[in-house]
Amino acid sequence: MLDKPASALRLRERLLDSERLMEETGCYDGITELSLRNQDPLKFETLHTKLRAYCVSAREMARRISASPGVREVGEMVVAIYTPEGDAIALSNGIMVHVHTMSRFIKWMIKNGYEDNPRIREGDIFANNDAFIGTVQVPDVMDVVPIFHEGTLVGWAGAVCHELEAGGITPGGDVCLAQERFTEGLFVCAEKIGENDEIRRDYVIRCERNLRMPIYWVLDEKAKVASCIDMRESVKQLISEIGLDYWMKVSKEFIEEGRRAQLARTRQLTVPGIYRGHTFYGHVTAGKPGFQPLGDPDWLYNIPIEMEIGTDGKITMDFEGTQPWGYHSMNCTPAGMDGGMFVTLTQHMNFEGLVNDGAWMATELKLPHGTWTNPDNEMVATATSWALLLPAYGVFQRLLSRSFVARGYVEEAFVGQVNSPMIEMGGESQYGTPFGMAHFECAAAGSGALAIKDGLDTAYVGWNPESDMGNIEVWEQSMPMVYIGRSIVPNSGGAGKYRGGCSFVSTWLINKTSHLRLHTSEHSSRVFDNGGMCGGYPAPTCQKHRAVRNSNIHELAAKGEPLAHAPGTDPHVSDYERNIGGDHVVVEGPYITAPHKQGDIFSHSYNGGGGYGDVLERDPVKTAWDVENGFLTREAADQVFGIVLKDDAEGYPVADIDATAKRRAAMRKERMAKAIPVSDWIAAERGRVEKADFAPEVRKMYASAIKLSPRFTKDFSDFWNVDARSIFTPGAKP
Amino acid sequence: MTSYSKEIIRDLASGQLPWPQTRRIMSAYKDDDRFFKMVAVHQDRVPWKDPILLPVSDHLFICQSGDERITRCECGHSFGDYRKNWKLKAAIHVRNTEESLREIYPNSDLPDPEWMEIREFICPECGTLHEVEAAAPGYPIVHDFEPDLEGFYRDWLGKPLQP
Ligand SMILES: [Zn+2]
Numbered sequence: 001m002l003d004k005p006a007s008a009l010r011l012r013e014r015l016l017d018s019e020r021l022m023e024e025t026g027c028y029d030g031i032t033e034l035s036l037r038n039q040d041p042l043k044f045e046t047l048h049t050k051l052r053a054y055c056v057s058a059r060e061m062a063r064r065i066s067a068s069p070g071v072r073e074v075g076e077m078v079v080a081i082y083t084p085e086g087d088a089i090a091l092s093n094g095i096m097v098h099v100h101t102m103s104r105f106i107k108w109m110i111k112n113g114y115e116d117n118p119r120i121r122e123g124d125i126f127a128n129n130d131a132f133i134g135t136v137q138v139p140d141v142m143d144v145v146p147i148f149h150e151g152t153l154v155g156w157a158g159a160v161c162h163e164l165e166a167g168g169i170t171p172g173g174d175v176c177l178a179q180e181r182f183t184e185g186l187f188v189c190a191e192k193i194g195e196n197d198e199i200r201r202d203y204v205i206r207c208e209r210n211l212r213m214p215i216y217w218v219l220d221e222k223a224k225v226a227s228c229i230d231m232r233e234s235v236k237q238l239i240s241e242i243g244l245d246y247w248m249k250v251s252k253e254f255i256e257e258g259r260r261a262q263l264a265r266t267r268q269l270t271v272p273g274i275y276r277g278h279t280f281y282g283h284v285t286a287g288k289p290g291f292q293p294l295g296d297p298d299w300l301y302n303i304p305i306e307m308e309i310g311t312d313g314k315i316t317m318d319f320e321g322t323q324p325w326g327y328h329s330m331n332c333t334p335a336g337m338d339g340g341m342f343v344t345l346t347q348h349m350n351f352e353g354l355v356n357d358g359a360w361m362a363t364e365l366k367l368p369h370g371t372w373t374n375p376d377n378e379m380v381a382t383a384t385s386w387a388l389l390l391p392a393y394g395v396f397q398r399l400l401s402r403s404f405v406a407r408g409y410v411e412e413a414f415v416g417q418v419n420s421p422m423i424e425m426g427g428e429s430q431y432g433t434p435f436g437m438a439h440f441e442c443a444a445a446g447s448g449a450l451a452i453k454d455g456l457d458t459a460y461v462g463w464n465p466e467s468d469m470g471n472i473e474v475w476e477q478s479m480p481m482v483y484i485g486r487s488i489v490p491n492s493g494g495a496g497k498y499r500g501g502c503s504f505v506s507t508w509l510i511n512k513t514s515h516l517r518l519h520t521s522e523h524s525s526r527v528f529d530n531g532g533m534c535g536g537y538p539a540p541t542c543q544k545h546r547a548v549r550n551s552n553i554h555e556l557a558a559k560g561e562p563l564a565h566a567p568g569t570d571p572h573v574s575d576y577e578r579n580i581g582g583d584h585v586v587v588e589g590p591y592i593t594a595p596h597k598q599g600d601i602f603s604h605s606y607n608g609g610g611g612y613g614d615v616l617e618r619d620p621v622k623t624a625w626d627v628e629n630g631f632l633t634r635e636a637a638d639q640v641f642g643i644v645l646k647d648d649a650e651g652y653p654v655a656d657i658d659a660t661a662k663r664r665a666a667m668r669k670e671r672m673a674k675a676i677p678v679s680d681w682i683a684a685e686r687g688r689v690e691k692a693d694f695a696p697e698v699r700k701m702y703a704s705a706i707k708l709s710p711r712f713t714k715d716f717s718d719f720w721n722v723d724a725r726s727i728f729t730p731g732a733k734p
Numbered sequence: 735m736t737s738y739s740k741e742i743i744r745d746l747a748s749g750q751l752p753w754p755q756t757r758r759i760m761s762a763y764k765d766d767d768r769f770f771k772m773v774a775v776h777q778d779r780v781p782w783k784d785p786i787l788l789p790v791s792d793h794l795f796i797c798q799s800g801d802e803r804i805t806r807c808e809c810g811h812s813f814g815d816y817r818k819n820w821k822l823k824a825a826i827h828v829r830n831t832e833e834s835l836r837e838i839y840p841n842s843d844l845p846d847p848e849w850m851e852i853r854e855f856i857c858p859e860c861g862t863l864h865e866v867e868a869a870a871p872g873y874p875i876v877h878d879f880e881p882d883l884e885g886f887y888r889d890w891l892g893k894p895l896q897p
Contacts, residue, residue, distance in 0.1 A: 279868070452749045531866070532866050537852070571844075640837070669861070675825035
């Protein structure tokens with residue numbers, strides 16, 4: 001009887017029991033003592049290292065099965081091993097955000113009676129990409145297989161790949177036009193997609209008939225199943241060596257140890273107290289093609305976070321005061337919010353020793369019902385959750401970093417992640433076949449600055465610490481275009497004593513197609529969706545995108561005349577406009593284009609990170625190097641950083657240290673002369689607040705926050721000494 | 735137990751430590767005696783004598799000043815009781831026009847000043863830019879950090895503060 005666990009209790013009871021024990025003892029599964037660890041710490045550590053090695057090697061093997069450049073090149077995959085109740089014991093590197101979302105998926109099946117129907121048997125394969133069950137967005141498709149030992153379910157192996165095409169209303173995975181669940185793409189809702197280690201043929205047929213690029217999805221399924229089987233067999237072998245009783249006990253002790261390690265790490269690295277921060281996200285879709293008139297087309301979202309670190313080491317994050325869910329693709333589910341928390345913690349606090357679900361258990365998220373973080377309607381779209389998730393967890397990183405600075409661990413302080421807007425496309429490929437895919441070079445943005453050095457240039461995204469933009473040639477193989485430029489965007493990192501990492505911009509020439517549609521997502525084009533820290537400025541993330549239809553590039557090339565390979569540094573006139581003839585287009589994201597054809601040119605730029613510290617303290621020598629290498633413009637070095645550059649004999653910039661000191665002293669004086677006391681500013685600004693003298697989107701944002709949050713209402717009213725409710729929601733019931 | 739000299743901590747904090755050495759510190763087990771060493775490094779740097787209790791930003795410290803605990807700028811300027819938001823006693827410069835935003839972002843696309851402004855919080859005495867907020871117009875100023883100073887010294891450092 002393979003479908004009945006040998007334990008007297010069925011999985012569902014075991015799960016509820018485990019939750020009860022945690023509630024009663026405060027320890028995972030009621031483990032108040034790490035007895036196996038105490039007995040033989042070396043054996044304990046060795047076993048966990050083995051499990052982690054199983055995960056890492058299974059993922060590497062699977063990446064060779066995949067056809068998708070997202071998985072092969074960029075590494076958009078993670079695998080993990082779970083307890084029977086679905087708690088992660090060990091995980092691979094990669095998109096670690098999904099370790100905990102898979103945990104939710106397994107628990108969901110157990111709680112929803114899957115033991116009885118469709119039953120959980122050896123050799124079964126279950127898949128899911130429904131964010132309300134456990135994932136972030138439709139393209140994050142996860143597969144899990146149960147691990148049995150002599151008829152007893154002893155764990156799960158799971159794997160996630162980010163798909164480059166999900167079959168939604170727009171091609172690609174981050175379906176920016178999805179305003180409800182029904183346009184997001186192909187949903188697999190905790191479905192049994194295979195038996196006896198084989199994926200069902202009818203499932204593959206469904207994928208083949210509902211996706212624009214089924215080869216990626218289907219081969220990724222095979223890659224995931226192969227990695228799960230690989231991990232499963234390794235675990236079974238291990239159990240035959242160490243015995244079932246030891247396995248059942250040690251796998252849970254690993255998690256309890258992970259929980260304790262997280263609490264201890266918090267007490268070691270941080271300072272208890274309350275930390276606050278915020279960021280914003282805003283764009284317009286009014287008048288843009290494709291968007292249905294379901295609600296207000298323009299969005300300004302405030303994302304305030306209050307983080308509390310208790311003296312027990314527990315971290316609590318509270319999103320109260322943020323905006324309601326909306327008819328757009330950027331809503332998130334609690335699973336996605338958990339995932340964001342998990343991937344951030346693994347990078348910042350659990351970079352050594354045990355990493356597993358124990359870390360997540362040492363934290364708490366407060367996600368107000370009805371907001372984008374916890375929608376009270378399961379029909380909402382979450383196709384581009386990252387649009388709000390990344391800015392939100394960038395705030396979390398800055399709050400944690402404040403605590404590292406206070407505790408003296410300045411080398412861990414990091415201004416954090418930013419959105420990395422994605423461009424996706426579809427239509428007819430260069431091979432004459434239908435196609436659709438996400439361009440995943442976005443997985444290599446600029447990072448925020450550190451408290452002791454500049455941020456990483458084109459080498460970091462929050463969701464995957466192993467960031468990679470992929471090789472140009474591989475992207476050119478997959479899409480009907482060729483690169484005519486990929487270059488650093490000068491000044492794209494936020495200014496500061498240490499600047500944020502810079503991003504890059506790509507320029508493409510469309511090739512061998514008469515139909516290529518483009519669209520973008522995760523792009524806050526009206527407000528910065530990131531911040532600086534300790535005096536650093538936010539990165540300039542409100543970027544426009546440029547295209548040239550019917551370009552004369554082939555004629556220019558034939559005559560050997562100069563082309564343009566990047567937009568350049570004049571915000572008013574791009575180098576494309578200067579050098580290339582044709583119909584020039586400047587668009588603000590998110591956008592969806594009418595079909596392009598060969599000979600058209602388009603560009604897309606990614607985001608840099610925020611800065612750290614006062615700009616007037618930046619090292620002039622480093623700045624000269626930055627100017628020489630295209631990370632900063634001369635203009636910025638001079639007017640923002642106050643650094644006077646001269647040219648050396650060969651025309652390279654060198655810093656004039658004395659002139660710089662003089663210039664900076666003058667700038668400091670000017671700064672003080674321009675500034676006014678905050679109390680004066682508040683007194684003057686209060687009049688504007690009382691009249692709600694703001695843009696309609698700003699007024700709407702306040703009204704929504706006030707309707708949802710008594711705390712926001714009180715804080716706003718107390719700060720300005722006004723009645724926020726009567727100003728922004730007149731006539732509404734209190 | 736990992737431990738570093740005060741000189742190494744000083745160079746680390748000022749960004750002067752060579753990268754290979756910094757990287758080794760980042761990869762190693764943390765030095766548990768860091769906090770008081772870092773406080774000593776800061777104390778050497780500031781031109782005033784009040785004992786530092788906690789650094790809260792690059793140039794802002796909570797210190798014991800007689801019977802009071804205040805937030806003090808590196809230059810000596812006091813922002814008052816540490817439990818209050820120091821920003822309310824700072825000077826501010828707000829960038830809410832294209833022209834003023836352009837000064838900081840000379841070559842980039844800008845946010846819509848109707849939707850977002852940049853607020854610079856400056857020490858009125860020395861002109862240090864202590865913090866920048868990017869916020870919608872009308873958004874209340876954020877109180878970044880309210881440390882549990884007593885709990886920290888009592889429960890985590892094992893050296894309770896004198897009341
Ligand atoms: Zn000062």
